Amino acid sequence: MLMDNTLEPLGITDSNIKITRFSAESVNGENRNVIEARLTYNVDRCPYCESAKVVRNGSKILHTRLTELHQERFEMKLYKQRYLCKECLKTWSARTDIVEEGHTLSHQLKRSVLHMAREGITATGIARICHCSPSSVIRIIDEAVELKSRVARLPENLCFDEFRSVNSTMSFIWCDAEGSDDVGAILENRLTKTIREHFMNRYTNRERAAVKSVVVDLNARIIIDRFHIVQLVGRALIRS
Ligand SMILES: [Zn+2]
Incomplete structure (x- = not known):
């Protein structure tokens, strides 16, 4: 196992990480596999001042717990390359996405x-x-x-709209189509996935099934008006 220098079975696909040593020991009857590895890559420019005077400057050890494999415990002792900019004198470590900054x-x-x-x-x-x-x-x-914030009762008729937010990406907003000025939620983007997850994570199947209509594009006032007329007609028909 791991003889071929691949970390893929452990979910690590960062090609900048190379195994340097592998050891296994038994602690209280539990097999502990320790992978020592190096994280390094070439840096052409300083991320702070863009100078090309970047040199390698030692390394910093990061201990991280990996996922189990074959019911055994795996941990990694990762030597992260440190860099120094000789222009602005800032230092930093090589980055990897296998673990969140500051987490084990x-x-x-x-x-x-x-x-x-x-x-x-x-x-x-x-x-x-x-x-x-x-x-x-x-x-x-x-x-x-x-904590998932949600409105107490999902309106039957929803308005979906989008607007350009401060960082000039398109954000998503929804509200009650029937007059209430309350905003249901503002989402940071308008991707279907984000919108779907927003509703799926906050409202039950039954609540979502009770939504009768969705008006898209609040800017098109005509749609709302026509929609409200349809509503009134609908209610009148139900009553008669
Ligand atoms: Zn610099």
């Missing part, structure tokens, strides 16, 4: 934990399988489940 548990380990949580495995069960503590498991789940 890798993204892949967190994904494994969340996957198991969705499958209904208990925190202690997940902790045993992933070789981490139950409190880590609970913290990972808490991090992932941010």
Whole structure:
């Protein structure tokens, strides 16, 4: 295992990370696999002043917990390259996306934990399988489940609109189509995925199924007006 210098089975595809040493030891009957690796790449320009006078300047060790593999525990001792700009004298480390800045548990380990949580495995069960503590498991789940803000009752008729926000990307906004000025939510982008997740994560199937119509493009006033007429006609028909 891992003889071919590939980290892919552990979910690491960053080609700037190269294994330098691999060791395994047994601690209290648990197999611990420790991968030592180097993270380095060429830097042409200083990210602060754009000078080309960038030199390598030692390394910094990052200990990170990887996802389990074959029911065994894996950790990584990663030597991150440090760089120095001889122009502005700023220093920085090589970056990788295997772990969030300042965190120990890798993204892949967190994904494994969340996957198991969705499958209904208990925190202690997940902790045993992933070789981490139950409190880590609970913290990972808490991090992932941010408090979802929602309106108390999803209106039957929604207005969807978009607007150009400060960073000049298109944001998404929705509100009640029937007069209330309350904004349902503003989302940072108008991607279908974002909008879908917004509603899926906050409202039950039943609530979403109760939505009767969606008016798109609030700027087109005519649509709203026509929509309201359709509403009135609809109500009149129901009453008669
Ligand atoms: Zn610089």
